[in-house]
Amino acid sequence: MKHKGKATSFDIAHYAGVSQSTVSRALRNSPLVNEETRRKVHEVAAKLNYKVDKNASNLRTQQSSTLALLLFEDPTTDESQINPFFLSMLGSITRACAKEGYDLLVSFQSSSQDWRADYEDSHRADGIILLGYGDYLDYQSRLQQLLEQNTKFVCWGAKVDGRPDLTVSCDNYGGGQLAAQHLIEQKRTDCAFIGDASHHSPEFFARYQGFRDTFLAQGIQLNERKIANAISTQDSGYHATKSLIANNVHFNALFAASDLIAIGAIRALQEAGIMVPNDVRVVGFDNIPAASYVSPALTTVQQNTTLAGQMLVSNLLSLIRGEEVESTLLPPNLIVRNT
Amino acid sequence: MKHKGKATSFDIAHYAGVSQSTVSRALRNSPLVNEETRRKVHEVAAKLNYKVDKNASNLRTQQSSTLALLLFEDPTTDESQINPFFLSMLGSITRACAKEGYDLLVSFQSSSQDWRADYEDSHRADGIILLGYGDYLDYQSRLQQLLEQNTKFVCWGAKVDGRPDLTVSCDNYGGGQLAAQHLIEQKRTDCAFIGDASHHSPEFFARYQGFRDTFLAQGIQLNERKIANAISTQDSGYHATKSLIANNVHFNALFAASDLIAIGAIRALQEAGIMVPNDVRVVGFDNIPAASYVSPALTTVQQNTTLAGQMLVSNLLSLIRGEEVESTLLPPNLIVRNT
DNA sequence: CCACTTTCTGACACCGGTGTCATAATGTCG
DNA sequence: CGACATTATGACACCGGTGTCAGAAAGTGG
Structure with missing residues (x-):
């Protein structure tokens, strides 16, 4: 034969x-x-x-049993390093796809460039998952276009009012609350925040809000001087913390909007002779793998990536089947370690 | 319209x-x-x-402009955690594909199960990249079958004699040499090795050989008692080191077959009150992102994942075009940090 | 035993492109 | 101006499946 x-x-x-x-x-x-x-x-x-032959079969049936994942990187990040949190997400999305009998096309997109989302138009995928931090979706017109073309897609990240896309996200506000509660229990109420307290990154902003509001409910107002901006990289967290220290800003706790920032912050603190957690307690966000490797091991707000991946995929598949789908908010989870 | x-x-x-x-x-x-x-x-x-319409176009032209990546996980690894080294590879492979105008299908395979590699058979991909540590490829018959079916594929990992596949890999032997040379320069010649000194994992074994031979050339023979087996996880490295310590094995340097192992080893050493690097110098392998986060920052042998991804893709594309391709060996690189 | 349903199979159009071939339109040259 | 090459286009078969329809074969019942 x-x-x-x-x-x-x-x-x-x-x-x-x-x-x-x-x-x-x-x-x-x-x-x-x-x-x-x-x-x-x-x-x-x-x-x-x-x-x-999948091509023949897909052509005839007009569907591909394939989903596409667009991963938007922070444009300022080093080319070779991808945010480990998204890599975890990628892993769980891949698994969720496999479980549903779908293949997954993966594509990295630079948020700065005009990104392509023609996987559905060209019948290579039945739907698209958009994944990224920050303002990668601020291209309102682009999203609008996807909607008008009736492209099926879900986004990871904060639900932004007035943005008409279907999202799956962690309850960032609730996560900020968790971090605040933890620090209040530890009697550390003189807090710094490193992240982005502006509207630039919806996720970071929601984390900040939850954190701030929880302290406010205790009658404690965060000091503006103790807030520093950073994007989600170790270096950015390092420098932001460094500049707080250089400005003689004092605090006994620090909430970082992401683990990478927290790791950078800890490095800055240690270099300045400030002990973690004795002098300053630190709480991160994400629970990336490295959070448990660093020493002292990082206390952080965990995002359940396994569940997130499953929800992204199952919501997208529902959407493809033409069902009504609601945006999903996933509960965060405080992991107390040594910081 | x-x-x-x-x-x-x-x-x-x-x-x-x-x-x-x-x-x-x-x-x-x-x-x-x-x-x-x-x-x-x-x-x-x-x-x-x-x-x-890619389906129509692919059907007619009989090619897909798509590559498939099969990622084999260490079966003993926690479900949600993927070896960060492979995630780095995934990133660079994705980018390399994009640069060549190819799409990438990503699929996780469990090495224990009978894995599927029918992406080419079903015309979903023009070729396949196999990625994984350890003995995932010991399914000789499976590889043989791929070859017989004339499936185009490349493997990441050690070139095994008698295995007829095309591989791209880091010069693991040379990497072991680098680690040994570094420790010899530091006058740390009483070395432990944590990894796999058997033939189970070709990569780990090659690293061990390079390491061992370099010491041998100096007239120093590694003590068998100072060799412990571990798979590439932090926990495994932790426990292996723990048991060395428990057995009162003494050493002033440690070479770990991967960074995850090294990170686990350092934790075990620190818990035992052994100072790194003062009492024991540690060298890892891979240079995963976390290697620079941990403190003290890990000295390690770097594998150039960017280049590796490019080579995997370009070799595979050459193969698809029907050109003669040789297996590729990439030079490792010692990154000296604080351990 | 004939009318009628049920079960199974084959013929054929179709999905949306690509490649080949024929041909019309235009240009070139002795 | 007729023979021929060049350029641009349309008609059509084809890739390898899937879905529809018609009809053969077998079963059922009055």
């Missing part, structure tokens, strides 16, 4: 002594085909190592 | 007042079509937001 090219359903039909139509039906286990015929066809197909 | 479904080349043809054939040619910038016609077609296509 040697062939030049790969076997087609006609080859199977020939060897099984049935028509090609019957082969197609038999392989998809259609109830229309006789049990014995079905067995025979499967047998021949296995022997010829036949696999359905 | 409203449509029910997505626009096809026939729609473009209709609006542009030409035949569908001409549209197809014009969009692919065939020299056969008149400049003015070409412009007109492009214009209409842009207005209708037309994108070529």
Whole structure:
């Protein structure tokens, strides 16, 4: 049974002594085909190592059993380093896709550039997952265009009022609350915040708000001088903290909007001779793998990436099936370690 | 210009007042079509937001402009945690694919299960990249089958004699040498090795060999008692080191077969009151992102993931084009930090 | 035994492009 | 101006499946 090219359903039909139509039906286990015929066809197909041509099948059925993942990187991040939190997400999304019988196309996009989302237009994917921190979605017009084209997509990240996309996100506000409660319990009420207290990054801002409001409810107002901006990199956290210290700003606790920032902050503190957690307690956000490696191990607000991946995929699939879907908010979880 | 479904080349043809054939040619910038016609077609296509149907196009041309990445996880690893080294590789492979104009399908495979590699058979991908540590490829028969089916694939990892696949890998032996040389320069010749000194993992074994041989060349033989087995996780490294300490094994340097192992080892040492690097110097392997976060920052042998990703992709593409390709060995690089 | 349903199969159009071939339109040259 | 090359285009088969429809074969019942 040697062939030049790969076997087609006609080859199977020939060897099984049935028509090609019957082969197609038999392989998809259609109830229309006789049990014995079905067995025979499967047998021949296995022997010829036949696999359905996805291109032909997708073309005919007008769907691809494939999802596309667009990963937007922070444009200021080092080219080779990808935010480990998103890599965790990627892992869980991949698994969730596999479980649903979908393939996953992965593509990195630079937020600065005009990103392409033509995976659905070109019938390569049935839907798109958008993943990224920050303002990558501020291209309102782009989202609008996706909606108008009736492209199926879900976004990871904060739900922004007035933005009409379907999102799955961690309850960033609640996570900020968790961090604040933890520090209040530890009697550390003189807090610094490193992240982004402006509207630039919706996620970071929500974390900040939850944190701030929880302190406010205790009658404690965060001091503006103790807030420093940073993007989600270690270096950025390091420098932001460094400048607080240089300005003689004093605090006994620090909430970082992401673990990478927290790790950078701890480095800055330690270099300045400030002990963690004795002098300053630190709480991060994300629970990236490295959070447990660093010493002291980082106390942080965990985002459940496994669940997040599953929700992104299942929401997207619902959307593709034409069902009504609501944006989803996932509960965060405080992981208390040594900082 | 409203449509029910997505626009096809026939729609473009209709609006542009030409035949569908001409549209197809014009969009692919065939020299056969008149400049003015070409412009007109492009214009209409842009207005209708037309994108070529990849399924139809792939079906006809019998190729997919897509590569598949199979990522084999260490079966003992926690489900949610993926070896960060491979995530770095994934990032660089994605980028390399994008640069070459290819899409990338990503799929996680459990090495224990019977893995599927039918992406090429089903015409979803033109070739496959296999990525994983350890013995995931010991399924000789599986590889043999891929070869017989004339599936195009490249593997990441050590070149194993007698295994007929095309590989791209880091010079693990040379990396072991680098680590040994570094420690010898530091006058730390009483060394432990944590990893796998058996043939189980070809990569780890090669690292061990390079390390061992370099010491041998100095007339120093590694003490068997100072060798402990571990797989590439932090916990495994932690426990392996713990048991060395428990057995009263003494050493003033430690070479770990991977950074995760090294990070676990450092934790075990610190818990035992052994100072790093004063009492024991530690060298890891991989240079994962976390290596620079931990304190003290880890001295390690770097694998150039950016280059590795590029080589995997370019070698695979050469193979697909039917060119002769040699397995590639990439030079490692010692990163001296604080351990 | 004939009318009628049920079960199974094959023929055929179709999905949306690509490549080949024929041919019309235009240009070139002796 | 007729023979021929060049350029641009359209008609059409084809890639490898899926879905529809018609009809053969077998079963059922009055």
